[in-house]
Each structure stands twice: as structure tokens, then as C-alpha cells.
Amino acid sequence: MLNTGCARQSPWQPGILRVNLGTEPPTLDWHLSVDMISFEVIQNIMSGLTQYSNGVDGAKLTCQAACAKKWEVLDGGTRYVFHLRDDIYWTDGKKLTAKDFEYAWQRLIDPATGAAYAHFLYDVINAREINQAQIKDLSKLGAKALDDLTFEVRLNKPAAYFIYLTAGPTTFPMRKDIVEAYPGRWTEPQNIITNGAFKLDSWQHEYKIDLQANEKYFGGRPKIDKIKMFMIPEQSTAFSLYQNDQLDFIDNRSFTTSDIAQCKKDPNFKTQALLRAQYLGLNTLKSPLNDVRVRKALAMSIDKNIFPKILRRQETPMQSWIPPVLTGFKQDSGIAFNPEEGRKLLALAGYPGGKNFPRTEVLYVSREDTKLGLEAIQAELKKNLGISIELVNQEFKVYLTTRKLHPPHMIRASWSADFPDTDNFMSVFTSDSGNNYTGFKNKEYDRLVEAARGELDNEKRALLYSQADKLLCKENAVLIPLYMATQCVLYKPWVHGIDVNALDIQNYRTAYLEGSN
């Protein structure tokens, strides 16, 4: 670098944390967002009934008090009563009440909202019926404000994981007056009203989101004044910016696979195993994948041990859909690598040696490491089965629309756990799930998942889940699990107090900047 002779500036600005979001968040409406980018922003500007303790092991995360100072579990686990703190204010000065939760939950399951995560609340009385338009009256929902500071939830039957839902963005409170006053635009910075540690200051689309410390935050004003969240999709560009002190804290989104070796030398480099499964979703309705033998052949012909070698972030290869740390995991629930058997099945399906195999597309999000992994899969399938698959990349928002409206043969997708419970993984592929793009509808699978949901005996629950997992991955090969991802973070020496957890929730409220210039 040329030294131009100017006075040397501090490489960081006091009180300002600069991070990279990677892309534009598709929406900040926490009922409509389905992706980690939106959630990262929402988690920092909003606060729910509970929040996760900071933990390292995915299975050991617990819920702590947040907006609710305490809660009671009554009637054998079918009734939850939350007692709210009475010192919580929205950013416009209005007091937070249980009504705000009641409205938010009603809006979430209102079919008119079209929330992909509405099924999260299906355990609540009448939620499923309202969401499927069998009951029109929203107030029939079993979640009610008993008074300003008491929120009561009634469940159809006990659900072991229910409390986790109250820590996720989906169940955050919402202001009825604001949402209704600015339909479709209420999440813009000039309209949005929040209650979290930070508030949305400005949103320059496709460039930057600024968050400002919320002076009135009930958990105490955060130590940093401002977070600048840039949207830099190119990993190598983001890494250059980090190296030039233009970013303070970066993660997987901001360095390429080839930068990993260099990052690992940095003392401030951390790797965290995530509850994030990477998979290929197969469209069970589209030829040639509507033939289960073809799907199985594909699943048998991808050696998943190549991923940690190529991607080099300590990924754990997966065969089954249930991650190893969660209830119900069994090594043999999935399809093992067996190219010989795969070739036989493909021949039985009418494509011996991959001959006449129709054009098959895989849709993926334009990201460098995703593409690299897919090229490896492409080479595996060519080598083991003699078939060529076509890779189609799309920008994130376009990808989300395409997979919803015109799902191609395969999608390369990623499922990040919303809460550390097997149910969160299994309910992705139920018939009524808004995240199931495979066309797979199986009554037996739905029954098993439903039964496991209400089962309080952990051993029986594990058995039900492993049966469902087997049905999904081994017998029907609806998806090909690839690997469990990790989150690698790299931060400048002046950054302190950011915890990374298995759910990849990045909360900046405890962060602070300190150090010599």
C-alpha cells in the first residue's frame, strides 16, 4: 500500500460495528421472512417472550426470560401463561402489552397473511383450522391476552418443544396500528416500530442497513451505538474489505473456501457446528425423479465425504435428515454411499449406464461455495451413474420465488433450525408444510411426526422420529442430505462480546468495541 503521508486513521470507529449481511433481506416482516438474512436483522431489532441462552452445543440451548419475566406451564403441559414485564416500551414510546402478542399470533395464522411458518403454531388450539380456513374467526385462536401483562396459550396436546417457539422471530409481538396503517410498507424505516436492542435507522436497498442503539431497550442500552450491515454478495470482495479494516466482524458469507487456510491462522477465528442441514430436495412429481428408484440411485451415488475436503469448514457429512445431536438420530436411517447398487437401480428404472437420462436441473443460489459443492456432486453423478445434471443459479429472492412457484427437478437448499428440536427438521416435509417443495405428501409420515410431537416420553419419541426419518430418506428418498454446515467467524481484535451459537443467531446486543488503535 502506498502511504500518502496523511495522518494514520484508526482502523475502526468507536461504537460502530460493521458487518456483512451478504444480500438484501427479502423482507423484514417476521411473519413472511423465511431466511437467515432477514432473521439476523429482525433478531436485533425485536424481542420476543423468551430468548436463547448463549450456548455452544446445539442441543443444550435453553430459553431465558425476555419480554416475559416468568411463565407457568399448567394442565399437564397444555396451558402456558406468560407474565410480561411492565417496563417494556416500543420505539415510539407506547407500552408493550399482551395484546401485541395476541394480534401477532392471530396475524401469523391468518391464511390471508400467507406465512410459511404458520404451521409452527399448529399445536395451539384452533390454529390449524384457522390457517386452513375452516374457522374464519381469528379470535377463536387459543392464544389470548388475559390482561395487559398476561398472555395465555392453550395447546391441543403437550408439545415438548413449544417453549422454543417463543424465542424465535416468528412469534415476536407486532403492532396492529402500524401494520394496518401502512399495508405492505410497515417495515420501511420511517414506519416500523420495534422493541429490541436496536432500531432500524435506515435501509438503503441493495447497499446497507443501519441499526441504531435503542435507548429505551428494556434489557439496558446496548454498548455499541450503531451497526452498519452491508450487503456484499461477493465473498472475495467482502474478505478484501475485512482485510482493509472496512468490516469488523465477518462469517461464512464473507470469505471464500480458498481464504479458509488464511483465516485459520488468525487467532480470532472460530468454528461453530451449526444445526444447519444442507440438502438436495428432489421433486417427486417431475419426471424422471417421480420414480423412486431414480431418486435412490442419485442418493447412493454421491459420496458425502468429499464435502469436508472440498469446502474445508469442518462440515459433518450426513445421510439422514435428523442431525446427529438431536433426538431420533440413527446412522442407518438414510441411504449409504453405494454406487454399484445405484447403477443397478438406475438401469432398472430404464436408464442403464445413464443412457437417455432426461435433462435434469438443479436450482441453487448464486454463491461461490454452493456452486463448488454442486460441481462436485455433478462430477460424482457423472462418474458413478454416467448422467449429467444441469446447474441453474438464481439470485436469492428469485430463487425463493422459483422454488415456490415452479420447483425444478432438484433444489439445493439449506435448512437452519429455528429451535433445537427434531420436530423443526421433521415438520419441513409434512404435507401441509410451507417449506416442502418436493411434492412429497405421505399420510404415514405425517402421522409419525404428529405422534412424536405430542409424545413426552423421550425414548418413544426418538423411535417415532427415527421411523419417520427412515420413511423420508431411505424408503422414499425425498431428499438427499449432504452435510451439516458450520459457521466460521473472524473478528478484528477490537471486537468483543459476540457469541455464536448452533442456531446461528447473531445477537449484537452484548457486543462492544475496545482496544488500542
Added chain:
Amino acid sequence: MKEPQKRFLKQFSRMPMACGSLVFILIISVIAILNSLGINLSPYSFDQTSSDILQSPTFAHPMGTDELGRDLLSRVFFGSQLSIGIGIFTAVMSFLIGTVYGAIAGYCRGKVDAILMRIVDVAYALPDLLVMILIGVMIGRGTLGILLALGLVSWRGTARLVRAQFLQLHQEEFIEAARALGQNHLDIICKHMLPNSLGPVIVAVTFTVPMAILSESTLSFIGLGLSPPACSWGTLASDGWRSLRTTPHLIFFPGIFIFMSVLSFNFLGDGLRDALDPRTKASSKQFF
């Protein structure tokens, strides 16, 4: 051999840079043609993965390997097919469309010329990259889309050039003589006007080859080019760019090939221009 051809060869052979460029282009073209015929000069296939990931150049892999353990040399050879192919195809497209279009405008003159040239003006005003992206999106990714996109933006210069040549030739006496003798329009165009305007056109077309190679690289670089595992020098450079810091050989080799071929076509164009233009004196030749 006729006198002009002899003179051309003599002039051309005096320019070592142009000759060297021609040799380089011929070698690359042979590699590209062999590759498209399925004859691979390297022991590895372009999409053959291995466990030797990101190796620096060695005897087994003279250009090293990429992130999936694919031999870079065979990928660069494979890429030459598309890069050189696209370059030549675009030049041919530009020559064919441009010459016919320019000839009609230049020969008919008057209203036809005015209308045709305004269309060219409009086409010129559209930003190339935007047009190429649009066509790429409409036709879809892959070789066909790139070929059409590049072909459709490259003919305008040639059209203008041919028209200008034709307008000039109208004044010449031998054209007037041909017309007076009652030759039909097609004969006048094909036998008299075209051969006399070809020199500058060939030179201009030579320059479209490097333009096309660079444009293809640009398109691939921004992700609108080929879909994997197919590769061109552009996609190789684009992929290698990621690991510039750690494994520079991944961008170095494809980069060198793009650089060398673009430079070669430019030198060749320069050489052809000087050799074809009777007005340039041999004594005033540049030092190369």
C-alpha cells in the same frame, strides 16, 4: 502468384510480431479444434475430479489443479474451444451481417441508406453489455445465448465501414464503366465493389475476435455465461479470481491465455492492415 498477393506476403513476413501472433493463433486453434473433435492433448479430462485439490503446478499437472482437483491444463485446453470458437464465430457473424447490411446501404444510397444507417445509429446507442445480458436472459445460459448475443452486437462497425467504402467506390471510374456497360447490380456489387472494399473490412473483423473473447470473459465473469462444468477462459478466470490470494495459479494461466490471444489478434490485425494497405510504405513500418 499474382503481384498483389506476392507483395502482401512480402510485407507481412517482414513483421515478426504479426507472424508470431499468427503462429500462436494457429496453435491455439489446433488445440481448440482437436478438443472439439474429442482429442484431448492432456491425460486428464476437463471435468475429471480427483483428490489432489488446489495443487501448485507440478510435472503431473503443469498448471496445477483447481478446488475440485481438476487438472487446469486440460481445462484451459477445453476452454480454448469456447473462447476461440466464440471469437471466430462472432467475427464471421459480424462479417456476414455487417457486409450485407453495409453493402445494401452503400449501394442503394438515398432513402434506403438513411433509414438503414439510422437503425445502425440506434443499435450503436444501446450499451453492448446490456443488450448481451438481455439476449442471454431471453435465450438462456449456454453457448448459443452467448454466440447470438455477441454476434448481434458486433456487426454495426462492419456495416458502417462497408457502407463508407461503397460510397467512396461509387465515384470511381471503373464502377461507372461497369454501369455504362450494362452490368446488373449484383454483378457490380459482387465483382467490383466488394473485392475492392474487403481490405479494411478484413482488418476490422480481425479486431472483433479479441473483442468477442473479452466480452465472453466479461459475461462469464459476471455469471451470465456458461453453466458448469463447461468452461471457457472467462469462467476459469472468474473462478480463479476468488482464490487470487492463496492459489494465484488458478487465475494466472487462463489470464495469460486471454491476454496472449487478445494481443495476438490485435497484432495480426495491425499486420494485416499494414500489409493490405498499399499506401503504407515499407520504410515507414513500425519497429515490429
